[in-house]
Amino acid sequence: MTKIYKSAPLPFQGQKRRYVGEFCRVLGQIRDARIFVDLFGGSGLLSHIAKRERPDAMVVYNDFDDYRTRLDNIPRTNALISDLRSIRGGGKSKSQRIASPQREHILERIAAEDAAGYVDYITLAANLCFPGKRATSYEELSKQTLYNNIVASPYDAAGYLDGLTITSCDYRELVARYRNRPDVVFLADPPYLSTDVSTYNMSWGLSDYLDVIASLAGQHYIYFTSSKSSIVELCEWLGRNAGVGNIFAEAIRSDVAATVNYSARYSDIMLYNAV
Numbered sequence: 001m002t003k004i005y006k007s008a009p010l011p012f013q014g015q016k017r018r019y020v021g022e023f024c025r026v027l028g029q030i031r032d033a034r035i036f037v038d039l040f041g042g043s044g045l046l047s048h049i050a051k052r053e054r055p056d057a058m059v060v061y062n063d064f065d066d067y068r069t070r071l072d073n074i075p076r077t078n079a080l081i082s083d084l085r086s087i088r089g090g091g092k093s094k095s096q097r098i099a100s101p102q103r104e105h106i107l108e109r110i111a112a113e114d115a116a117g118y119v120d121y122i123t124l125a126a127n128l129c130f131p132g133k134r135a136t137s138y139e140e141l142s143k144q145t146l147y148n149n150i151v152a153s154p155y156d157a158a159g160y161l162d163g164l165t166i167t168s169c170d171y172r173e174l175v176a177r178y179r180n181r182p183d184v185v186f187l188a189d190p191p192y193l194s195t196d197v198s199t200y201n202m203s204w205g206l207s208d209y210l211d212v213i214a215s216l217a218g219q220h221y222i223y224f225t226s227s228k229s230s231i232v233e234l235c236e237w238l239g240r241n242a243g244v245g246n247i248f249a250e251a252i253r254s255d256v257a258a259t260v261n262y263s264a265r266y267s268d269i270m271l272y273n274a275v
């Protein structure tokens, strides 16, 4: 029996775990598609589910973050975590803080593994940091308070990527390659506006999200967003007010720096066309 993963085999921020059931239901209604293109593949969970639901179809997993290198290194990560379990010792309850001297021993073991070549810091952070805290390097991890969130059993991704066509490129390349084909459905789960994107390889602004929307015009898609983003509201408004255009196109702009606190800065902006 081929295993169906209901969540990504390794921790991944923003994976569509909670959508698996609904996504399957929608896939079951799509009859004419022969190709699914997962533009923002992330952990590959949507690609994996699409391939399991539609083994007859080609499923393109765009592994922009090189998640498969993390998967390839699972044996190494499991060995490291097994050593961390031994260092932690017995008698620690779940989520309990790991204090000296175990903390130092754990960090030493991780530094040695780093020097030996590869450490999956995203997975380690999920095992050792306060829930939701992230780290992508030794430097970041070693600054954090450590907690016992070490998984009880080894990670396993056997067969997870089976049958997928794997790419790693900007989503625009894939849209250009597959657009205007009646048998193609784009899966579009871009990084959400207003969420922490610190573990992804990018920084996104509003125009980037609008570029995604524009690239999907006239195409078949399954698009994901969240109530924290106003993208759907913006698109509905544009639909009602298509003729407005950019009223600021001819305006003169004047920015004034404002400071909220030592780390948060923004600008107030005045725009005028009255002179």
Ligand SMILES: C[S@@+](CC[C@H](N)C(=O)[O-])C[C@H]1O[C@@H](n2cnc3c(N)ncnc32)[C@H](O)[C@@H]1O
Residues within 6 Å of the ligand: 008, 012, 013, 014, 015, 016, 017, 039, 040, 041, 042, 043, 044, 045, 046, 062, 064, 065, 169, 170, 171, 172, 189, 190, 191, 192, 200, 201, 202
């Ligand atoms: C919300 S996550 C996708 C999560 C995925 N659906 C899952 O279930 O794991 C968005 C992904 O888009 C990736 N990404 C960012 N910029 C991209 C680009 N220009 N082209 C393709 N992917 C990009 C991010 O690195 C991140 O992995």
